[in-house]
Every structure is written in structure tokens, then in C-alpha cells.
Amino acid sequence: MDFLKLLRSLEEFLYELCTWFLFFPRTLYRVIVHPRRMAQYVNTELTQKLDNQFDDAISPPMFLMLAVLVAHGVELLMHQQVTGTGQLSRTVFGNEESLLLFRSITFAVWPLISSVHLLRRKKVAMTRESLRRPFFMQCYLTAPFAVALSTSMVFVRLPGTLSTRIGIAVSVLSLLWYAVVQAGWLKVALQRSWPNTVLSTIWVLMLGIVINSLIGWILLAN
Template sequence: MDFLKLLRSLEEFLYELCTWFLFFPRTLYRVIVYPRRMAQYVDTELKEKLERQFDDAISPPMFLMLAVLVAHGVELMLHQQVVGTGALSRSIFGNEESLLLYRSITFAIWPLVTTTHLLRRKHVPMTRESLRRPFFMQCYLTAPFAVALSTSMVFVRLPGQLSTTLGVAVGVLAALWYAVVQAGWLKVALQRSWLNTILSTLWVLVLGAAINMTIGVILLSS
């Protein structure tokens, strides 16, 4: 009986894994080209029954984690793994599961910061339920940025001026895309003026970057 349960679990895992190969690039394309439509898609899907949610795509948190995994795959193919200098950083960077979890959390900081800012500005109490919808939307919008930024950092570490230039260009384009998408999302969500929206966008992006940089500095020095 236990063996049959194990086989069924493996069957479900294999099927889910195969669907990722189909739905990840499809979802990535839809988010890049139609970010506002995908944000509305999250709102629609969360109203469905749990087993039917995101049936034709990948759920937002999983999509963000897969984006980090894809970028890590590029890093492995180009043999550009980050090596820690301290005991704590070596324990994280030297373990694949810990590294992927760490990077997923660092990129999830931007959705969390933006969601928290939105709820505070709208004077909505912070609960698990009130955080879920905007956080899921933000996970979708952050995933392309995570793939592009992580890949650009890999190219920057490669030897040669061309790869460095390419890495910087990809990173800048990713940051510009993310800033524009965030501004558009906050404009609709907050219903404020463009000046107010731009200030909110700068605040959440800078705060998210500052938190990540602080964590990185502490980690690398530990």
C-alpha cells in the first residue's frame, strides 16, 4: 500500500514537472507582454475554488521560484557559481537548496514591500487574506525581473568586456521594465496622481533594494 502511494506521488510529481516546461515560458511571455492583464488574471483566479486556481498557468509564488531556478540553471551552465567567504555564506552558497531558498526570499522581498506599502496607503488592515491578492500579483510581475537581473549578474562576472557590457545592458533594461510595470500597477491600485505614483514606485524599489543589499552585506561578512 505504501509503495502504491509512493508511485502515485511520483506520478503526480512527474506530471507537474512536465507541465512546468509548458506553462513556465507561456506564463513568462504573458507577464512580460501583458503585465496588467496578468495582474487582473490573479484577481480572477483567486475567486475560483482552490483546485481550479491557475489551471492554465503557474501559481505566482511557484512562478517566482521557478524564475530563480531558471536563472540558477544559467549560472550553473556558465560555471559562475557564487562562493561564500564566511562560514554562514559558505553554508548557504555551498548548498543548492539553501541557495535557491535564499534567492527566492530576496526577490520575494519586493512583492512583500510593495504589497505592504499598498495596504498602508489604502489603510487596509494587514492580514493573511488582505496580503494574498496583491502579493500574488507582485510575484508575477517580479518573476521576469528576477530572471533577467540574475542572468545579467552572471554575464557581468564572465571575463571579457562584451559579456560585461551585455550583462549591464540586460540588467538596466530589466530594472527599467520593472519600474514601469510597478508604476502602472501602483497607479491603478492606489488611484493617485502620477507624481504620487512615481514617488511610491521609487520608495518600494529603493526600500526593497536596500533590504536586499543589507542582507547581502551581512551574509557575505558572516
């Protein structure tokens, strides 16, 4: 009986894994081309029953984690895996599970900051439920940025001037895309003027950069 349960679990896992290969590039394309439409898609899906949510796409948190996994796969193919020098960094970078978890958390910082900023500006009480909707939207919007930025860092670490220039160009373009998407999302969500929206966007991006830089500094220092 337990063996049959195990087989059914493996069957579900295999099916879910195969659907990722179909729905990940499809969802990625939809987010890149229609970011505002995908944010509205989250609104619609969260009103559905739990079993029916995101039936034709990948759920936003999982999509962000898969984006980090894809970028890590590129890193492995290029033989540019990051290694730690200190005890803490060796612990984090020493195995695949902790490395992927660490990177997922660092990229999830941006959706969390954006969601908290939105709720504070709208004077909405901060609860798990009130955070869920903006956080899910932001996971979708952050995933392409995570793939592009992580992949660009791989090219920056490759030897040669050309690869470094390509990496820098991709990182700048990805940051610009993310900034524009963030500004558009905040403009609609906050219903404020464009100067106010730009200031909010700069605040969110800079705070995310500072927090991630601080985390990186702590890892390198230990």
C-alpha cells in the same frame, strides 16, 4: 499499499514537473507582454475554488521560485556559481537547496514591500488574507525581473569587456521594465496622481534594494 501511494505521488510529481516546461515559458511571455492583464488574472483566479486556481498557468509564488531556478540553471551552465568566503555565506551558498531558498526570499522581498505599501496607503488592515492578492500579483510581475537580473549578473562576472557590457545593459533594461510595470500597477491599485505614483514606485524599489543590499552585506561580512 504504501508502495502504490508512493507510485501515485511520483506520478503526480512527474506530471506537475512536465507541465512546468509548458506553462513556465507561456506564463513568462504573458507577464512580460501583458503585465496588467496578468495582475487582473490573479484577481479572477483567486475567486475560484482552490483546485481550479491558475489551471492554465503557474501559481505566482511557484512561478517566482521557478524563475529563480531558471536563472540558477543559466549560472550553472556558464560555470559562474557564487561561492561564499565567510562561514554564514558558505552555509547559504554551500548547497543548492539553501541557495535557491535564499534567492527566492530575496526576490520575494519586492512583492512583500509593494503589497505592504499598497495596504498601508489604502489603510487596509494587514492580514494574511489581505496580503495574498497583491502579493500574488507582485510575484508574477517580479519573476521576469528575477530571471533577467540574475542572468545579467552571470554575464557581469564572466571575463571580457563585452560580456560585462551585456550584463550591465540587461540589468538596466530589466530594472527599467520593472519600474514601469510597478508604476502602472501602483497607479491602478492606488488611484493616485502620476507624481504620487512615481514617488511610491521609487520608495518601493529603493527599499527593496536597501534590504537586499543589507542582506548581501551581512552574508559577505560573516
